[in-house]
Amino acid sequence: MIGIYLLGAFAIVIILFFSRNKMLVYSLAGLFLVLQWMITIYACLHYRNTELIYFTFDSLGVILLITLSIIAVPAFIHSYIYIENHHENQQTRAIYLTAMVLLIMAISAGYLSNHIAVTWIFTEITTLSASALIYHHRNKLALEGTWKYVFICAISITFIFIGILFLSLSLQNAGSDDLSFRNLLARRAELNPVWLRMAFLFIFTGFTAKLGLVPMFTAGIDAKDKAPAPAGALFATVLMNLGFVGIFRFYIVIANTPLLHWAQLVVGSAAFLSLFVSTVYMLKVKNIKRMFAYSGIEHMGIVMLGVAAGGIGYYAAILHIILHAFVKSSLFFQFNQLYTVFQNKSIYHIGNYFKYNPTGAMVLLLGFISATAMPPSGLFVSEFLIFKSIFDAGQILLLIVVLLLLTMIIWAFGKNMFKVLFVPAVGFDDSHVPKISPWESLSQFILLAAAVYLGLNPPAVFVKMLKESVALLPM
């Protein structure tokens, strides 16, 4: 089935790229969504099976695949609204949808792959398709964003490749040449620790470009800013999750070797630095879309702190990235309506949004409450568990500093958000504000509600899968 999925998606990509007919383009996008849901349901039914050697429907992959498929539906709906509102020409429309389909296909395959080199290949493909989406507007700023993204991602995938080479050196002592995660885990005792350290450093650094951690987070911010908001929603959520999968699967291997403590130190310090950097930028940032992007860096920092702390932190980390995906994507989906009203991204020129679009303003308000992890947001639960894991690990000083940083982030986020919602913008002429249908906000409400539901009252099967994803880690 995964073979059919990949071939089908490739066929759709090729036809989409050359088709100019409006009906055909949209029906192909719809067809891809059907295909996406078919593979998702198939993966649930054939749980733990391996197909085509390199793809396994394991718990982590399946949960994230379901998350992706759920977010993909509103992503296409909002893309449709976006394209029709901007009266895009036939060519840009076709390229946009092609890149979107290719991106979702590559992310899905990356989640499911059980071999580090295969994950790497699909990460490369996401770079290609993402760059086409970032360059959608064809102007100077978009070009700058695309160039930075492509260049940083090219370096980071090179880093991952170097890491894979070191990993193969580390495996040579074990007399094996199979780089699948399962084989690495089985031969963990025979891996050469020096090469393993180098491999982890390079692979971790490489995947931070996708995950959005220090040191490679910069490119992702520009990408989320310049790409159309529906594509930005995918970059800020499911693409970050791909980076997480790449790091996490390898982390499982290294956590079962004597290098666990060292790896915790590496991951923990990168995570803390990300949190610090995102705080600094959140206090300064005036572009609301970039503010959402920096909030993503903050959340990934929290997630990786949970991974580094261990214990309940592993479980909470995976819960957190899923809930974060729902919340952050709804904020990004909402952004286009905000932009339609004010025609500006700067905080200075946006204000009193409740007056112009009450439904959309409700989404922003609820999204703000969710993203800052205030109850009843589901993120509250996962963040609380992560703090508990840091506490259990005995890092009380770290916890205090983290909480202080988070307080500053909530202050900055809240200050900007309440300005957007309630304080009138100076000199804004509201005679030409278009009417926005409340139905366009429906998907955002559903996503936010899903985050609350999954956080506060997770279904038993969901908890079981989360627990299985972290079962291989030492508790």
Place this chain on the structure above:
Amino acid sequence: MIHVLLITFIITLFYMSIANRLMTYIKVLALQGVILFFVVFLQLSEINTLNLVLILLETIVFKSLAVPIFLGYLLKRNNITREAEPFLPNFVSLVITTFIVVITILISNTIKDDHLDKIFFVVALSTLFFGLYLIATRRKIITHVMGYMVIENGVFVLSLAVGNEMPMLVNLGILLDIFASVLILGIFLNKIGDVFKDVDVDQLSNLKDY
């Protein structure tokens, strides 16, 4: 013989660190491709012939012909001035490059592994860091591309070290080479040159937070 070639490869890095003109950079990249061609020929003795031919073709056709010709074409098409415009004086560059190589040799001495010829490790790692250094200290965007090509050559050397046992990794390296180069150079050819007339990194600072 392989050692001689790899040491020549390191010497090209020193030459590159003090070179002034962009055409020299391009010629050095072509030379590195030729050196890699011979290294592949001598090193990968155990893999099957078809694969070997593919790898050889990649080094000679892609690394030492296609990319340099393309870069030269870009220079002409975008009317890029011939100076590399480093931020640091050449002497400092040379010292830093030496420093990089010495550090990697020291690192390699701490590693005990009978399976690996350490010179591959030294060459690969110093090329990687030199490439990053080149990217960080040159003003023009096209020198960033050249720095990236240098990094790729370094990675290719490292992949040759394990090439006999795992030819798949060498092929993956080639995939990376072609994919990333085409993507980066493609954007450069089509867009950057047209939009940013004076191709300089200072122009790429309009994406801001406020």
